[in-house]
Amino acid sequence: MTRSLLLATAATVLLPAHAFAQAADDPLPEVVVTATRLPAVVADTPGARVIDRATIDRRGAVFAADILPDVPGLSVYRAGLGGVTSVRIRGTSQDKSLVLVDGVPVNDPSQPAGGFDFSGFDLGDIERIEVLGGPQSSLWGSDAIGGVIAFTSRELDGVRAEVEAGAFDTVRGRLAAGVAEDRYAIGAFVSRFDTDGISAAATGTEADGFDNTTVGANGRYAFSDRVGIDARVRQADSFAEIDGWGPVDTLDTAATVNRSGRARMTVRDLLGLDHQFIAAASDVERITDSAFPSTYEGKHRLWRWQADSRGAGPVRYAVGLEREETEAFLNGSSAGLGVGSAFGTVRWQASDRLTLNLGLRHDSTDDFGGETTGRLSAAYDLLAGLTVSGAWGTGFKTPSVSQAVCDFCFVLPGTVVAPLVPEYATGGEIALGWRSADGRFDGRATLYRLEVEDQIDGFFDPGSFEFYYVNIAETRTDGVELEGGAILGGGFDLSLAYAWTEAVNATTGAAILRVPEQAGSATLGWSGERLSAALTVRAEGDMPDSGGTRDGFVTANLNAAWNLTDRVTLTARVENLADERYQQLLGYGEPGRSGYLGIRLRY
Incomplete structure (x- = not known):
């Protein structure tokens, strides 16, 4: 059944469509992406996707991992509800996905590979999610080999409250308030999620609970038409009962605190440019209580200056300087890395039909030398609603x-371990998009290749129990991404996504673990005068995993909202509608059919 649905999705998505259609009979809007440093139209930007707040609400997404699987080319897997949740972009390992919150890198430098754990990332205060697939180091430096996932917080004017309860004794609440005027804004929010959960181990019998509290605040003030400041802070505290290696039932727990913040001064029209001066930080603390207890802490510090050109001429550009420092505390020891960077990106509207983009960046690391990266992209209007675009970076x-200090390593005397070198990537893609004249249908097909040289991986000898990190020769991912949507009339809309991904070790030919070859999703939405609903069906094919192959699956979620008044909305959602028994990660269980009821208040 899984294969049949995937093939059907692949065929259907070739029809006119757009990945994240909005519920209306009006034309689909032209979507803009901002993580490109210079705002760009998504249809002209290869590998770019945007999920807006309306889509998040319509899908009933609570955490980022609830909606990111809808993006073609992203594979999301978690070690049970509340367990470590990772995202791969285009087959690359999770540490090669750079995660930004309001422009602040939040990847965990204390993790072995430096990836980000999405398990407790609440979407209550998020206005939009942007995904950039393919090498983006020319924009964002290290960690952006596979791509970038950027979250942008929202600014409220009024009060919002939400309460929801349902299966597994789950209770969720949000409260946010703010004032937003032309000259100033101030706001704050708190979100709370608590559930008894299910067993993290698929074969387990005891439930593993999970709770998360996220708080944040924002402020903005304009001293004049030219000078202003703004700031944001965010903190998430999570506590998860997890199961031990196997996985098997244990009483292990993990407590995690994530903090991030940014302060920015904006000065407009200084020497003919608009300037931003940013100081930002993110910290993570993680304490695991198990047979092998551990305490880890990671810190990011970032200083950035960026200047953007003014006006609306055929040439737009942005240049900047950055200094980033990371430090990790690993079970009592500590170490740090630092990098200074200079970057620039330029867009040239060569004609009414041709747009060219070039980005260059030089990163000078304190410990691994310097590296210059680049990305060139182009989009050409073929007329009749067709646009061809491509990129190489x-x-x-x-x-x-x-990895640098070889934490977790066990090396026998006499073993020579080669020093690690940075990983390098090259990637190219070409896309063909179409948009109907009335704006009700659009879609895009993308073909890409991504190669990573000197990828860092762990080496384990089961005979001697030696473990250390090595550079392997090369990995390669070939893929096809199809996406689309349509305004069908009568309040109905449809969005579709499909990805075929072949990720292999180019030296041995072995498949890269935890990357399903096929994955797809389809969402049918409907909006009436007061009632709205969305049915989302997701499918993944078989996936190679540690210890075997994880079977493919098909799941469906239904979300509905009824506006009692302009200020009061009742919500209902059912997850895993068909009560599918499946696993995202081999050996770890997922909830069966579960329902939730809630209420939203606006003032």
Whole structure:
């Protein structure tokens, strides 16, 4: 059944469509992406996708991992509800996905590879999610080999409250308030999620609970038409009962605190440019209580200056300087890395039909030398609603702090371990998009290749129990991404996504673990005068995993909202509608059919 649905999705998505259609009979809007430093139209930007707040609400997404699987080319897997949740972009390992919150890198430098754990990332305060696939080091430096996932917080004017309860004794609440005027804004929010959960181990019998509290605040003030400041802070506290290696039932727990913040000054029309001066930080603390207890802490510090050109001429550009420092505390020891960077990106509207983009960046690391990366992209209007676009870029990633100091390593005397070198990537893609004249249908098909040289991986000898990190020769991912949507009339809309991904070790030919070859999703939405609903069906094919193959699956979620008044909305959602018994990660269970009821208040 899984294969049949995937093939059907692949065929259907070739019809006119757009990945994240909005519920209306009006034309689909032209979507803009901002993580490109210079705002760009998504249809002209290869590998770019945007999920807006309306889509998040319509899908009933609570955490980022609830909606990111809808993006073609992203594979999401978790070690049970509340367990470590990772995202791969285009087959690359999770540490090669750079995660930004309001422009602040939040990847965990204390993790062995430096990836980000999405398990407790609440979407209550998020206005939009942007995904950039392919090497983006020319924009964002190290860690962006596979791509970038950027979250942008929202600014409220009024009060919002939400309460929901349902299966597994789950209770969720949000409260946010703010004032937003032309000259100033101030706001704050708190979100709370608590559930008794299910067993993290698929064969387990005891439930593993999970709770998360996320709080944040924002402020903005304009001293004049030219000078202003703004700031944001965010903190998420999570506590998860997890199961031990196997996985098997244990009483292990993990407590995690994530903090991030940014302060920015904006000065407009200074020497003919608009300037941003940013100081930002993110910290993560993680304490695991198990047979092998551990305490880890990671810190990011970032300083950035960026200047953008003014006006609306055929040439737009942005240039900047950055200094980033990371430090990790690993079970009592500590180490750090630093990098200074200069970057620039330029867009040239060569004609009414041709747009060219070029980005260059030089990163000078304190420990691994310097590297220059670039990305060139173009989009050409073929008329009749057709647009062809393409991109080619390079990327690099330095060893993480944990890898550099060889945390977790066990090396016997006499064993010679080669020093690690940075990973390097090249990637290219070509896309063909179409948009109907009335704006009700659009879609895009993308073909890409991504190669990573000197990828860092762990080496384990089961005979001697030696473990250390090595550079392997090369990995390669070939893929096809199809996406689309349509305004069908009568309040109905349809969005579709499909990805075929072949990720292999180019030296041995072995498949890269935890990357399903096929994955797809389809969402049928409907909006009436007061009632709206969305049915989302997701499918993944078989996936190679540690210890075997994880079977493919098909799941469906239904979300509905009824506006009692302009200020009061009742909500209902059912997850895993068909009560499918499946696993995202081999050996870890997922909830069966579960329902939730809630209420939203606006003032």
